[in-house]
Amino acid sequence: MKVLVMSDTHIRGTTPSRRTDNFKKTLINKLQEVKEIAQEEKIDFILHAGDVFDRPNPAPSVVNDFLKVLSSYPIPIYVVAGNHDLYGHNPDTLSRTMLGVLINSGVLNLIEEPITLTKDKLKLQLSGKHFDYNVDTDGSAYMINKEQEVDYALHMIHGMLLDRPFFDQGYTLIEDVTTEADIIISGHYHLGFGEQEFNGTKFVNPGSLVRMSADIKEINRQPQVAIIELDSEIMVKFRKLTSAKPGGDVLDRSALEAAKFREKKLADFTQTIKAAGEFKYFSVEQILEQVASNEQIDDNVKKEALNRISQAQEKLGGE
Structure with missing residues (x-):
């Protein structure tokens, strides 16, 4: 038995702001x-690990375009619902939801x-x-019992x-999973x-089939699918998509670079101010308060300075 795995297709009709294609x-x-990989690899079942759509209610015209592709698959597709x-x-x-429509339509x-999937006397228990x-509060979502x-x-x-771990919370570590x-x-x-x-x-996660952000890791990542072959043992391999162009060709980092430039200028300014005296604060507003206090600056001047800082931050998008 051979299974193909894909995930996070995020079907939508518009182009994300960081994409140039x-x-x-x-x-x-x-x-x-x-679909071509599945036919070439003689795949028996396709699994989609969620976020088929980027939102629950995309336009019917968008759904119809993707429905033509998905309905042409000669292989059954099994899915779980993602947050999107x-x-x-x-x-x-x-x-x-539109995912519900595709499920109800078959x-x-x-x-x-x-459920149990069978091929050549091999039985696969499939759950989702x-x-x-x-889902990631205590690890119980990953715990299942295997039927004999x-x-x-x-x-x-x-x-x-x-x-x-990459975050403070809201995740489950592989080493913390107990399951059959x-x-x-x-x-x-x-x-x-x-x-x-x-x-x-x-544990298998081939990554998203699409790249939605211009993070450097996404730029360097080539979208892929996983192929799992079940026989006397479990064998996993990955097939990178040749239709996926290099990240640098389809992702725009200009907005991210501009934000990083603003952060660096702010950090440089803060360091310059700190070097001029003993400061315990790191935000521009707190530094201004202490400078005004140290130099006995008039309250009206301080108020005007704070007002201009807030206007500048608003113009820069809150940076």
Whole structure:
């Protein structure tokens, strides 16, 4: 049995601000390539780890364009709902979303309660977990029981599963997962972590099929899908999309560079002020307050200076 995994397609009709190409056309080309890879690799089932859409209610005209591509897949597609697929990140709203429409039409198959997929006498237990606010609170969303009569258990979840911590909270570390699953597939974390193994379980996240930001890691990342082959053992490989252009060709970093320039100038200014005296504060407003106090500056002058600082920050977008 062979399974193809993709995630976070974020279908939308408009182009994100950091992209310089036609996002919709690019994504259609990628989904067509995924179909070709699936046929070439003789894939039996396709799994999508959530965030099929970028919002729960895209325009019907946009959905129709992608419906033509997805309905042409000769291979069943199984999905879980991501946070962008739902209203208010609430799985109970699924029936009112465009993802719900594709599921009800039979183009996509929803995974909730465990189902068994069979190929050449091999039995795969497939279960899924949609995104919700509690998905990464205690690790329980990753815990499943494996049925005795199956060969492998695969659990797919749209959660912030990480191989190492990047945030203060709101994630689950692979090393903290206790489960009977042989394979856990996750989406949500766009950069992905490839394949990891811990306590006999393989963890797979190929990363988002699209690049939505101009972060340097996204620029250097080539979108890919994962191919999982199940036989006497589990084998995982990755296929990079040839239709995905280099990040530098489709992502614009000018806005990010401008923001970093403003941050550097502010840091330089703060350091200059600090060098002139013993200051305990780091914000411009606090520094101004202390300078005004030290130099006995008139309150009206101080008020005008603060007013101009606020106007400048507003103009720079709050930087």
